[in-house]
Amino acid sequence: MNIPHIPVLLNEVKAAFQGIDEGVIVDCTLGYGGHGEALLEQNPNIKLIGCDQDAEALRFSQKRLERFGERVQFEHDNFSNVIAKYRHLPLRGILADIGVSSLQLDKKERGFAFDSDVLDMRMNPEQELSAYDVINRYDQDALEFILREYGEIHEHKKLAQLICDARAKAPIKSAKELSKIAEKVGGKKKIHPSTLLFQAIRIEVNNELGVLSTLLESIKNADLEHCIVGIISFHSLEDRIVKQTFKLWSQNCICPPDVMRCMCGNNHAIGKLLSKKPIEASAAELKKNPRSRSAKLRIFEIRRA
Numbered sequence: 001m002n003i004p005h006i007p008v009l010l011n012e013v014k015a016a017f018q019g020i021d022e023g024v025i026v027d028c029t030l031g032y033g034g035h036g037e038a039l040l041e042q043n044p045n046i047k048l049i050g051c052d053q054d055a056e057a058l059r060f061s062q063k064r065l066e067r068f069g070e071r072v073q074f075e076h077d078n079f080s081n082v083i084a085k086y087r088h089l090p091l092r093g094i095l096a097d098i099g100v101s102s103l104q105l106d107k108k109e110r111g112f113a114f115d116s117d118v119l120d121m122r123m124n125p126e127q128e129l130s131a132y133d134v135i136n137r138y139d140q141d142a143l144e145f146i147l148r149e150y151g152e153i154h155e156h157k158k159l160a161q162l163i164c165d166a167r168a169k170a171p172i173k174s175a176k177e178l179s180k181i182a183e184k185v186g187g188k189k190k191i192h193p194s195t196l197l198f199q200a201i202r203i204e205v206n207n208e209l210g211v212l213s214t215l216l217e218s219i220k221n222a223d224l225e226h227c228i229v230g231i232i233s234f235h236s237l238e239d240r241i242v243k244q245t246f247k248l249w250s251q252n253c254i255c256p257p258d259v260m261r262c263m264c265g266n267n268h269a270i271g272k273l274l275s276k277k278p279i280e281a282s283a284a285e286l287k288k289n290p291r292s293r294s295a296k297l298r299i300f301e302i303r304r305a
């Protein structure tokens, strides 16, 4: 079987979920099943719910994980729905490896690559909104907002203007065309100018920050007694959400900072942070898989009992 994706931080993920010897682990981003397979092998008594919004990835993993039989259940959905759906089960682990898989990036017809002939970027091809709609139909203010907030692009106004000028002549139909426009504004030397633009558009198309927040909210609301939560993110905006949420989950006092005396009952923590700092790829992994360079894993242990 030719496996199109190398799982990032595999040893670190295995270590995080090592002690789990019963119940269910939810892999919110099953992808090509690399993490899922390792967890099924390492934790022989657990069941795995493998969720992905990309049917192509799920089909691949169904074959890859066939040998585990009924220990695996597949879920074609957005991960923002999966925890609420299964909260009645004994969930002991939740993993999310958020981002685009190598296959999604490499398959030109998915439109994630700079040299694609289409403008798409939908992780779930059944969804309506695509990069084409964002680039050709959003008004200039909305484009500026996305470029500034999701791409942190210094020259967001200039780039939004260039996009609007170009599409006034003819619709922008491909990632290639879009990439050429991005090159006109330059950017930070080390980062390809299209990188930030494509990141921004991808976040908008897939509502990446929104679904991450909903996932974290759903985990908290599930009232789980004991569960390890590991989230791998690939850009600072996502990592910030994970960091702030885990910090909040570990705090007993949730009073506003200006109150003189605690009024909240001082009992709001739902567990503890297991990673004070984000876990990043080792030099050996970076050498083997350059795509691991921006991966950050944060781990939280929910323990209410």
Ligand SMILES: C[S@@+](CC[C@H](N)C(=O)[O-])C[C@H]1O[C@@H](n2cnc3c(N)ncnc32)[C@H](O)[C@@H]1O
Binding pocket: 005, 006, 007, 008, 028, 029, 030, 031, 032, 033, 034, 035, 036, 051, 052, 053, 054, 057, 077, 078, 079, 080, 097, 098, 099, 100, 101, 102, 123, 211
């Ligand atoms: C980086 S890959 C995961 C790779 C996987 N851990 C492995 O070892 O093969 C990310 C996967 O998450 C999926 N994904 C991203 N956001 C999602 C969401 N909101 N809901 C469901 N799946 C999502 C993508 O379709 C992609 O297949």
